[in-house]
Amino acid sequence: IMRDRSHIEETLHLNTAELSAEFTAAQKKLLDIYHTAIKPMEDAYKYNELRQYEVTDGEITSKPMILFLGPWSVGKSSMINYLLGLHGTSQELYTGAEPTTSEYTVIMHGEKFRTVEGIVMAADSSRSFSPLEKFGQGFLERLVGIEMPHKLLERVTLVDTPGIIENRKQQERGYPYNEVCQWFIDRADLIFLVFDPTKLDVGGELEMLFRQMKGRESQLRLILNKADTVSTQDLMRVYGALFWSMAPLVNVTEPPRVYVSSFWPLDYTGDTSRELFMKEEISLLDDLNQVIENQLENKIAFIRQHGIRVRIHALLVDRYLQTYYDKLGWFSDPYEVLHDIVSDPDKYYIFKSILAKTNISKFDLPDKEAYEDFFGVNPMANFKQLSYHCSWSGGCLLDKLEKAISHDLPALLNSINTTPDTCEEKPKNRWRRQ
Ligand SMILES: Nc1nc2c(ncn2[C@@H]2O[C@H](COP(=O)(O)OP(=O)(O)OP(=O)(O)O)[C@@H](O)[C@H]2O)c(=O)[nH]1
Ligand SMILES: [Mg+2]
Structure with missing residues (x-):
């Protein structure tokens, strides 16, 4: 349902x-x-x-950019599908239990649905992504744009990213992963760092990502997604663990806001905290709305x-x-x-x-x-x-x-x-x- x-x-x-x-x-x-x-x-x-x-x-007239980051299979692409209502349509982003997203995917407004290759996006100086050219051909092959007519995309541009896979070597990606992330982090108006409560292991790459948030803390939001998959008690335990492992990495007096919910189109499973999830989701949407209003x-x-x-x-x-x-x-x-x-x-x-x-x-x-x-x-x-x-x-x-x-x-x-x-x-x- x-x-x-x-x-x-x-x-x-x-x-x-x-x-x-x-x-x-x-x-x-x-x-x-x-x-x-x-x-x-x-x-x-x-x-x-x-x-x-x-x-x-392009950078002056560009829409606010909402960046989705986090380990693989935490539900980043599903969340984008949910926000845009793409579930079940041909425009839907690929999701799955394996690491699925292999490209930096920029989802933006356009008159009709079409995909734009990374090299094309980077060559167009009227777009705000042309500076990405400096990360080389290896990266541009890992960059793709999707244009579609959509009310939300008239207001913001969404960026889906390949999930972090710990224990994998930098060079296997074929482009400077950290630098590319930093480029997006520096420019994002809102950074959703997404987690899955069932696999909360903070490894080297995630630590790096936290460190890259320096100076961008006010844009950072943590999302404890797929909260419907665990019991309320486990959820509270995980919530605590998330802060514990994050505390030494985030250097601010005010901790980032955490949203706990299940950001996907399907109904929550039986005995979950329905009301809480819904309230959390609305808070997150309010947050997003603020960014749109203050752009x-x-x-x-x-x-x-x-x-x-x-x-x-x-x-x-x-x-x-x-x-x-x-x-x-x-x-x-x-x-x-x-x-x-x-x-x-x-x-x-x-x-x-x-x-x-x-x-x-x-x-x-x-x-x-x-x-x-x-x-x-x-x-x-x-x-x-x-x-x-x-x-x-x-x-x-x-x-x-x-x-x-x-x-x-x-x-x-x-x-x-x-x-x-x-x-x-x-x-x-x-x-x-x-
Ligand atoms: N139970 C539950 N499952 C979810 C939820 N969101 C996503 N999933 C499932 O989790 C799996 C991974 O979702 P994706 O959206 O592909 O995750 P991702 O973060 O984009 O993964 P990568 O692209 O590999 O980094 C899929 O099988 C989804 O159906 C949720 O809120 N609750
Ligand atoms: Mg994905």
Whole structure:
């Protein structure tokens, strides 16, 4: 027997909320700010070469990404089938008692059902997955996209992953598993780490995964799935064991939320905690709904953070250049002066002087070694000082960037948060209930 799915549609407002014009307008504004105030500075000082991190339009306009991770056969693919209502259809993801999912599967919205090969996804820069190309052909063969028309996929993109198999060697996968996981973890808006209460062995690969959650704890949710397969007493025991084995691995004061339920379409077996499972499922759906509602706020915060890093980089390069011109005397050897500055920037207070500027945290400062590499590839003579990047008509790059960080982006954030002059409670959602 199948369970009723109406609470999924209700909790996520799948049939009642539509993408509003304000949402599209705000997203366009964000792209515009990025292209006029941040990108030119990135290009002028080759920021991408420092961080190997490029923000693409695809990344700015992409939907929230929900990542499913965990050991094999814990029910990750079944959970996705359940959330999308694919059970029994031809679009259903493969599930089974053996390790089944062998590919990173990106499930996204499209006009009609079709699969997209990894190499095709990576080649398309309008998609947010193009940076995955750097993991090589071996990985791209393990990446696949599935497009289908679906109300939930209009709001989020789901990523199914191959289950962890402990005791298997890294190289057998044919691609850098940890790095690929890290890439997805760093970008996911919500990370569901799924467990099966009947096999709760924390091995090396899972430990690694926990360690990779550093800094992403607020996106992490643990799921004790298939809870219908054990008695309530066993469930409580397993719940405790999960926390016990996890405690040393997760370094936060507030432990991640755990959802205990059975996320699949079939009815729970006889004597299970029906009511609890249902409540847990609704809480998880509420959680997911929050992510959908806050996506634009999160994106604006992300771009602002990026802008702050670009500004620091520009100020640093400018400082290096200034120091170089100050040091360069009539009779000094330019190469020697350069080498001296780049190998020992502290002697010239380069990083210290940047810290003295307003609004710069020492935690945002890159390390000196990164600049030694950076200037090794990009000779200092290729850059011009900040004062050069000004024009009569367009003003200065630095002013524009600083205005974006301190004014334009916060104003955009405010504009989407303003509540209309009514007493009626309206969700601050661009996916607005009508
Ligand atoms: N009893 C019960 N069985 C489940 C539940 N969810 C999934 N299963 C079964 O568990 C098995 C594994 O499910 P999958 O969805 O393939 O698991 P997976 O995590 O995607 O596995 P890999 O792709 O191999 O990593 C299948 O036979 C499912 O039918 C559940 O909530 N309760
Ligand atoms: Mg699977």
